[in-house]
Amino acid sequence: MSETFSRSVFVVEADRQPILAIAAKKHFEAEAFFADERVQAKLKSLHSSGKPLCDDCSILRIRLAHADERARYDDARNATRDRRVVFLVNLDEVDPTPLL
Secondary structure, three states: OOOOOOOEEEEEEEOOEEEEEEEEOOHHHHHHHHHOHHHHHHHHHOEEOOEEOOOOOOOEEEEEOOHHHHHHHHHHHHHOOOOOEEEOOOOOOOOOOOOO
């Protein structure tokens, strides 16, 4: 029997605020993406409403997306197929450099 896994949508929270959504087959894949130092450095450099998305003192966690967050992710994915990451906050500046 061939089992195929659908992708789940995971959310990264900083200090209990959802900041971005990512699709992955398993939780550890989402954790591996977020564990990359380049991703964390990028998140620390981005701002929303004049404040950084996170800093060295932020409490970060990954969880499954709620239905509304998954819908936002799906809408953004449908608009541009090449996106893997969808921000759930409005960024102050649009940086063309992708997270990875």
